[in-house]
Amino acid sequence: MAHRFANDLICPVCFEIFKDPVLLSCSHSFCKKCLDSWWADKVVCTCPVCNQNPSGVPASNLVLKNLCEAFSGELSVSEDTSAGSEALCNLHSEKLRLYCLDHQQPVCVVCRESKAHFNHSFKPIDECADDYRDSLRTSLKPLQQNLDLLNQVNTDWNLILKHIDIQAQDTENMITKEFHKLQHFLQQEQEKRIAAVKEEAEQKRFMMKERIEALSKEIESLSDVVRATEEQLRATDISLLKKYPATTKRVQNQCLQQEPKLSFGVLVDKAKHLGNLAYKVWNKMKNMVTYTPVILDPNTAEPHLVIGADLRTVLYRTTETALVKNPERFDRFITVLGSDGFTSGKHSWEVEVRHDVNWAVGVVKATSRRKGETLTDFWEIWFEDNKYRAFAPSHTDRVLTLRQHIQIIRVTLDWDRGKLIFSDPLTNTTIYTFSHRFTEALLPFINTDTVLTNSLI
Numbered sequence: 001m002a003h004r005f006a007n008d009l010i011c012p013v014c015f016e017i018f019k020d021p022v023l024l025s026c027s028h029s030f031c032k033k034c035l036d037s038w039w040a041d042k043v044v045c046t047c048p049v050c051n052q053n054p055s056g057v058p059a060s061n062l063v064l065k066n067l068c069e070a071f072s073g074e075l076s077v078s079e080d081t082s083a084g085s086e087a088l089c090n091l092h093s094e095k096l097r098l099y100c101l102d103h104q105q106p107v108c109v110v111c112r113e114s115k116a117h118f119n120h121s122f123k124p125i126d127e128c129a130d131d132y133r134d135s136l137r138t139s140l141k142p143l144q145q146n147l148d149l150l151n152q153v154n155t156d157w158n159l160i161l162k163h164i165d166i167q168a169q170d171t172e173n174m175i176t177k178e179f180h181k182l183q184h185f186l187q188q189e190q191e192k193r194i195a196a197v198k199e200e201a202e203q204k205r206f207m208m209k210e211r212i213e214a215l216s217k218e219i220e221s222l223s224d225v226v227r228a229t230e231e232q233l234r235a236t237d238i239s240l241l242k243k244y245p246a247t248t249k250r251v252q253n254q255c256l257q258q259e260p261k262l263s264f265g266v267l268v269d270k271a272k273h274l275g276n277l278a279y280k281v282w283n284k285m286k287n288m289v290t291y292t293p294v295i296l297d298p299n300t301a302e303p304h305l306v307i308g309a310d311l312r313t314v315l316y317r318t319t320e321t322a323l324v325k326n327p328e329r330f331d332r333f334i335t336v337l338g339s340d341g342f343t344s345g346k347h348s349w350e351v352e353v354r355h356d357v358n359w360a361v362g363v364v365k366a367t368s369r370r371k372g373e374t375l376t377d378f379w380e381i382w383f384e385d386n387k388y389r390a391f392a393p394s395h396t397d398r399v400l401t402l403r404q405h406i407q408i409i410r411v412t413l414d415w416d417r418g419k420l421i422f423s424d425p426l427t428n429t430t431i432y433t434f435s436h437r438f439t440e441a442l443l444p445f446i447n448t449d450t451v452l453t454n455s456l457i
Helices: 002-008 032-039 062-081 109-113 125-233 237-253 270-274 277-288
Strands: 021-023 029-031 098-100 105-107 122-124 305-307 313-316 335-337 346-352 359-365 378-384 387-392 396-400 408-414 419-424 429-435 442-448 453-456
Touching: 021 032, 021 062, 029 032, 098 109, 098 125, 122 125, 125 237, 125 270, 125 277, 305 335, 313 442, 359 408, 359 419, 378 429, 378 442, 387 429, 396 429
Parallel strands: none
Antiparallel strands: 021 029, 098 105, 098 122, 305 313, 313 453, 335 442, 346 408, 346 453, 359 378, 359 442, 378 387, 387 396, 408 419, 419 429
């Protein structure tokens, strides 16, 4: 029954279950795609089965479409339930032992002899399955490799995400620490200056009190004489005449005082305390801060290098630090870059190397590749095995003869003139000068692989 029912659902053109069936006026149905293909090279469009000329446009056979979809659903359920046992052909109920390479589907031996598979190629199911498995494994391998790569990238990116939080918190703490220093300095400076105002005010206040006290005594003495004399003037004639000599003597003995005068500087010197106050404090603050023309970028440091909190010192460690794999970081070349590049002008900085036995100092193009052990497009003075070298790939490799070891090396870049000068500031001598026409941004760099510190000064 199922076999006959299945035959009713097969397209006469492709011999497969109908897909989007359409119905002709002659009552024959076909897959829409099969009918279009059949009519594509025909002058007269006739029915592929009865050769009649259909009238009108082929109509969609919705009833047949629903039956085919329902039957296909039952087939998939049947295939799922019989996955653990040998599958049977839905048309002939025979075991599926062959695979049709033309239709790319499992078939039974009856199907092989049927008209639907006439002149087709077949292979045993197990052989074909093994071939397809090998093909899938081959196709799957690059996908698995790509998946592993993407998973590793996802892991690295999540580590970067966490590192961003750590960096942000660390940077905030450092900013807070620096501002605490500045705030402490300003607080101390404020207290000192307020104390100076108070001290001066106290001195001026004490001086004025002394002068006012002396003036009060003079006023009191003069007031007594004036009051006694005025009393005599109001006395009787006899009393006035009797006391006149003594009164006259008291008046004459009272010296007339000139108007008291104050000298300059009795008031608080506001101009001294407030004049250019902010500038004076800022100028004094400069003594507690330092300026470094080159700041190291910790995001570029190779994992063996540790950058100081002030971003001016670099230390090599024999074990790698667990750092995120960001694009700008060196992964093999033991180097750290300066944070700012130079594209014009003249720039100078110094590096303290006197405690190191293996180092390189110079500049590198900002676009130079940072992954791998080979660095390109750089100019440097290099010290190793007690020898100094001036080195630039494909340009310069010269052993230098110096009278004494370098303790501090000064790097002077004149980008516009194409000059890179290395010198010893302690002896004021030039070590080596590179001449090159620079066309890109240049970044300072330090390279070291010994467990001692190099410092920018």
